[in-house]
Amino acid sequence: xAESIVNLALYPLDxxxxxxxxxxxxxxxSLSCLxxxxxxxxAAIPGYIVDAAVFSFLYITLRTLFTPKRSHLVATPLxxxxxxxxCSTPLLATSxxxxxxxxxxxxxxxxxxxxxxxxxLGLHAHPLSAWRFILATRGWLGxxxxxxxxxxxxVPFEAAEFGIFHLLSSLSSRIKSHVEPFDTLLFGxxxxxxxxxxxxxxxxxxxxxxxxxxxxxxxxxxITKVVREEGVRAIFNGFGHKVVREAASSALFFTVFDxxxxxxxxTPH
Numbered sequence: 001x002a003e004s005i006v007n008l009a010l011y012p013l014d015x016x017x018x019x020x021x022x023x024x025x026x027x028x029x030s031l032s033c034l035x036x037x038x039x040x041x042x043a044a045i046p047g048y049i050v051d052a053a054v055f056s057f058l059y060i061t062l063r064t065l066f067t068p069k070r071s072h073l074v075a076t077p078l079x080x081x082x083x084x085x086x087c088s089t090p091l092l093a094t095s096x097x098x099x100x101x102x103x104x105x106x107x108x109x110x111x112x113x114x115x116x117x118x119x120x121l122g123l124h125a126h127p128l129s130a131w132r133f134i135l136a137t138r139g140w141l142g143x144x145x146x147x148x149x150x151x152x153x154x155v156p157f158e159a160a161e162f163g164i165f166h167l168l169s170s171l172s173s174r175i176k177s178h179v180e181p182f183d184t185l186l187f188g189x190x191x192x193x194x195x196x197x198x199x200x201x202x203x204x205x206x207x208x209x210x211x212x213x214x215x216x217x218x219x220x221x222x223i224t225k226v227v228r229e230e231g232v233r234a235i236f237n238g239f240g241h242k243v244v245r246e247a248a249s250s251a252l253f254f255t256v257f258d259x260x261x262x263x264x265x266x267t268p269h
Contacts, residue, residue: 015120
């Protein structure tokens with residue numbers, strides 16, 4: 001729920017990013033722009049909830065299964081009857097669990113994200129009309145348009161994000177005995193900004209594929225067409241929005257997640 005609230009608060013930034021990636025001119029100047037900034041939120045909110053629920057359950061479960069036996073990453077271990085497959089290090093366990101959990105949660109959220117993006121770009125009036133159009137023109141598989149590109153973007157993002165955050169927390173714990181909430185906030189900002197910057201072009205690809213699936217097909221096809229028609233700089237449209245959004249999201253997520261598990265050391269030291 002906490003992650004859903006964070007994503008909803010940052011939704012206007014996502015809207016500006018998507019519009020920039022599609023070369024749509026839009027400059028919010030007053031409160032009258034709020035409806036446009038939150039266009040598509042009706043589909044995004046349930047998508048956020050589904051994504052957060054699937055990710056949280058799988059991440060905590062898989063991290064427990066993958067963690068070396070002597071590391072205590074969660075407060076309540078799984079029953080002893082469940083076999084474990086420990087990775088060599090807590091860092092590897094954290095990144096692997098995040099990657100696999102993201103794979104499932106991204107696919108679960110895909111139909112909601114697709115409708116949300118198409119509404120915020122002005123292609124449909126509301127999510128239901130977006131879903132009806134997609135089902136009529138592309139069938140039920142059309143609901144997962146852009147899902148493959150989203151997986152390519154999100155899986156390495158989450159694996160790197162959780163891995164880097166784990167590493168920063170571990171290094172900090174060697175300097176001082178306790179990692180403060182402010183440290184967690186700073187680590188989240190640094191992690192989100194760095195990983196968001198590295199994967200911003202993939203986010204651009206996802207937006208283009210969802211908005212114009214008949215024109216753009218896959219990562220390489222999209223990048224090739226855009227570079228040829230619009231130049232290399234075009235794939236970095238929305239770069240600033242992406243970096244700021246991920247920095248804020250990661251900072252808030254890790255701070256809340258860490259505080260919700262005071263005994264579990266969600267970011268192992």
